Each structure stands twice: as structure tokens, then as C-alpha cells.
Amino acid sequence: MPRTRHDVARDAKVDEIVEAARARLLDGGAAHLSVAAIARELGLAQAAVYWYFPTRDHLFVAAVERILHDVLARKPRAGTTLDHVLWIADRLDEVQDLRMALRERAKASELVAAFDRDVHALLRVLLVNALPPGVDDDGVDAFMALCEGVLLQHLGRRRRREVLRLGYERLVG
């Protein structure tokens, strides 16, 4: 096996690592993402990963970024604005664990903290676009908080949608 792979494009090697990280995040969660494990899996020395990603957090962010991109790329079916909002909530629920892990890590890493803020801003844009026009900022903030909070709860999908519907009607409807 080649020690240095000058034949393989840099992007392909970066992609290989991010893909391995993505896979680990999706089954074991953030705790399952370790530089050592990925290096083992890819047959690399640990230090090789650090050539492309200066810290574990850089790799973590890159992998979460890819996952979020994929999840949000799915197009919603047409429907009422409430349907659209509920669809967004279902998507967010899929990445809820990762968002929690992001928050936890953000306390220690400014890199992760900045990314977390970006994600939050993006979700806000998504929600505002989904809502009917003319909703005041207070209502948006309150409804956004309700969305994030309801994902935190241990409710089933059915119950979650009921609560969201109520919030929608009373806060922005």
C-alpha cells in the first residue's frame, strides 16, 4: 500500500475521512466519533487525519455539516404552511441528538460554537420562510423556541405534532 497517495486527489481523501465520520455520527452518535477509530478504519496513522483536520472538532463540524445538508436537501411535499412547519420539525428531530452534541461541545470549542450559531440562524430562516408573512419577531422567536423545546421533550411524533399545532395557532396563526 502506498504510504503517501499523491495519485489520489486531496478532495477525495478529505471526503473519505468526512464520510467515515458521518457514518459514525449516524449510528453511534458524537461519542462514537473518534480520530483514532477513523484512522483505524481507514488504515491510516492517527496523525494522518490531523494533516487534513487540525482538531477533532474540525472533523466533527465537517461531518455534521454534511449530515445537515443532506437532511435539509429533501424537498417537502406541498401543503398548508402548518404542514410545512411540521415537516421541518420532523427533519430537525432526525438531527436532534447531533444538535445536542454540538451544544455540549460548543462550550469548549469556539469553532463548534460558531457553527452552532450558524445552524441556529439557518433554521430560523427556514422557519420564517415557512410561516405566513407578517408575523412579528416576538412571535417567531417564541414559536422557534417552542419548536426547539418540543424536540427536547420525550414526546412521540403524534403528540409532538399536536403541541406544535397548538403553538402555531396561538403564536403565529
Place this chain on the structure above:
Amino acid sequence: MPRTRHDVARDAKVDEIVEAARARLLDGGAAHLSVAAIARELGLAQAAVYWYFPTRDHLFVAAVERILHDVLARKPRAGTTLDHVLWIADRLDEVQDLRMALRERAKASELVAAFDRDVHALLRVLLVNALPPGVDDDGVDAFMALCEGVLLQHLGRRRRREVLRLGYERLVG
């Protein structure tokens, strides 16, 4: 120094460890809580801690329990029901980081998961008691979600209270 301290009551020794854990949680967060560090601090072998707490998570839960107990023991000043709710939100904001850490760890440990559910149930009782009587379950769930969600946001205390006030009026007022 005595190797085994039969003179010191078991409770006192447990208390010493939990207290050290509490201090570490309060400044460095959950990431700063390690069995190794506490043993070093107390001049014990690491294995000594395991005599009282079978896993790191047991110690973690015990320390968070103590912190929560202290925070919630503080008595609110009299005021409107909204004032009371805002007071609860301020208390919860103080332990927000710990709650996140709890959630993160709950994925890996059923012990932590169970404790997290207990905390959630306790907070719900606290909120229901603070709210005016006769609020429907949907309203409570929605407002509770809003409370937890608004603590997740990067809002200042001022803004947080505005959003909570709006949610209170439209969801349970």
C-alpha cells in the same frame, strides 16, 4: 495518613466526593468532572472512588442532584404567577448547561436517562404549580416546551423574559 479511614463515617466520605464533583461541575462543566481528577484532588487512588460510586455516571448524577436541589431550594419572592414562572426560568437557566450534559450522557447511560426523566417530571410539576389553575394539558406542554426551548436560545435575560411573557399570555394566560 490512614489508608483506610474507619474512623470517618461512610456518609462523610461520600459527601466529600460528591462535593468535589459538584465544585468541578459548577466551574468546568461536565467535561471537567473526571474520577481521576477528583481522586487526585482528594489524595485517593482512583479505585477508591469506585468503592462508593460504581461508575462515573453514578457520581455525575449524585452531583447534579445536589446542585439542582440547592438551586430549587431558593424561595421565590411573591408576585404574579407570571413573575413566578419567570423566576423558575431564571433558576433553570443557571443549570441549563448541566441539563444539556445530562441529555448528552443519557444516550449512553440508562441511569442518567432515568434521572433526566425524573428532572423533567419535577420541572413540569413546578411549572404546573406556578401556573393558574385550569390550564389544559396541551397548553402546559406547549408552554413547557417554550420554556425549555427559550433557554436553549442565545438570548439575553431581557429578551428571554419578553418571549416568555408572550408565550405565557398566548398559551396559558
Place this chain on the structure above:
DNA sequence: ACCTGAACACCGTTCAAGT
């Protein structure tokens, strides 16, 4: 009952050295 010492299997990160 209580505690030590030492081990085991993990981490993230760094760095000199090689190609």
C-alpha cells in the same frame, strides 16, 4: 469494609523522521 498499586484499553494531540 475500605483502600492501594498497577494494569488494560482507550482517548486527542504533537513531532521528528521519512518519502
Place this chain on the structure above:
DNA sequence: ACCTGAACACCGTTCAAGT
């Protein structure tokens, strides 16, 4: 430019052995 090997300083957990 790219990668290895080895080290360093951490973890949580276990266990035989001592008092």
C-alpha cells in the same frame, strides 16, 4: 505535500493484594 511511528498526558474501569 503527505504520512508513519512513537511518544505524551490524559481518560474510565477492573482486580489482586493489603489492612
